[in-house]
Amino acid sequence: MDRRVRVRFAPSPTGPLHIGGVRTALYNYLYAKKHGGDFLLRIEDTDQTRFVPGAEEYIIESLKWLGIEAVEGIGFGDGPHAPYRQSERKPMYREYVMQLIANGMAYYAFDTAEDLEGMRERLKASNVDAKYDAITRGTMKNSLTLSEDEVTKRLENGDAYVVRFKLPRKEEVKFHDEIRGWVSFNTSQMDDKVLFKSDGMPTYHLANVVDDYLMEITQVIRGEEWLPSAPLHVLLYRAFGWEDKMPKFAHLPLLLKPEGNGKLSKRDGDRLGFPVFPMNWVDPTTKELSSGYREAGYLPEAVINLLAFLGWNPGTSQEIFSLEELAEAFSLERVSKSGAKFDQNKAKWFNQQYVRKLSDEALAPYLQSGLNQNLPDNSVNPATILKVCGLVKEKISFTKEIWDYSSYFFIAPSTYDEQVVKKRWNEKIPALLDNLIENFQNIDSFIHTEIEQAYHQALEKQGILGKDFLQLFRVILTGVAGGPPLFEIAETIGKEETISRIKYALTKLA
């Protein structure tokens, strides 16, 4: 039982990676790191009809953006068990199904879609559970009911067939889930699942078991939606005689939508105003855009942190964790059983924590991009950009907000906060502004301490209290009522600009 820990994240490329999937990937990654094991990425593309171009690339890019790096697998360099795309592993699955058929654990089934529908309707009419199972299989067209000759003939003819798993009629299947404890199912409630489809591809159930075995996976950590099919997988390991190599199972609680209940789904995000995808995604056919955390101004570290806490906690009061710290602290034991609702406020708070930790240099590119979008021909001094970043940093929660909170550093206001103007402007103000202009002209080194001094001198001379004017002054310089320390703003925009803004206000408001 001291096999090297190997876990995998195995999404299917049917669209953008959902944030719940990202969390599953994260927990797998953390588990591997914690135990000095391997985390691999396997692409489960056995359903060719659901293939979506770009989805695989999206998955890889998302994981890379977040720092959830695999050691083997698609997009991360092949390892000893290549290929890691199930469509490329197609030939080997047939071998394993044949083994099952030879052992009498599986059988050919030739039923058409109409046959199946007929069976289901018949059973439903008599109020019985409609499923292909130990009882109904005797009435269907399969290698259990047809003669050997007939089966051979059909196979040679190239008739369409699937291979179904022959479930024991009534058997309790118990397994230990690392999160939920002992879970048991009875095969009488299950059906003879298709293992091998008529297009020659395996179903998820077969592929997942075969690959996990071949890739020496030791822990299967996946979403709760897989819990009902886990007993089938257990039975498959037994049927193959791989029980001693069977991985442990851990079924993660679901991510729920913030209001009401139910699984968080694609539509929820843009409706509720927060992303459910790591990055923007444009549907290749409908061109519909689904927004992502990256473009919404979230930092990858924050997304990791907030996702980690949706369904897990360290048992201490520490909340801010780097990926490395998470890997150190993580354990399946501390994963909760019940679903977690996504909390937008908490997500915002997490991001804010990380934005504040950012250096001015790290924040600068975000401001620069806002600058490029709004002032295409700008050539703002890098030192100024850094200075603005430093001043505005604690005001914002998302990187993309930085432009909105700092545009006035680069664009003089043309309108003013009306409430402040209405409350604070009076006939004494123009004289004060003239006085300010005069005082500012005389400052040699235009730094905030000097500016403040000159400011107070003017106020004193005009007999106006600082309290009554400062916010108006802020509005005159920036147009808005809130922001970083005002005299530092003046310093940053410089003497000429400061004076010019005062003059403009004089013409506009007097």
Added chain:
RNA sequence: GGCCCGUUCGUCUAUCGGUUAGGACAAAAGAUUUUCAUUCUUUAAAGAGGGGUUCGACUCCCCUACGGGCUACCA
């Protein structure tokens, strides 16, 4: 419908039989800050219901209710 899983403040959660049921986000109030934002202090806020087991249950068992997942030749 059937099967399975779940249920502690609005939200994420702590508690692994004995606690004034703790923390965080959000909310409210106050203080600081020229403003906004910070920061600090404080307040309000929870064991779904009913039975057991036990000297003692949020914690263990059963039932009910509610929520969720699954029920395809999808993953």
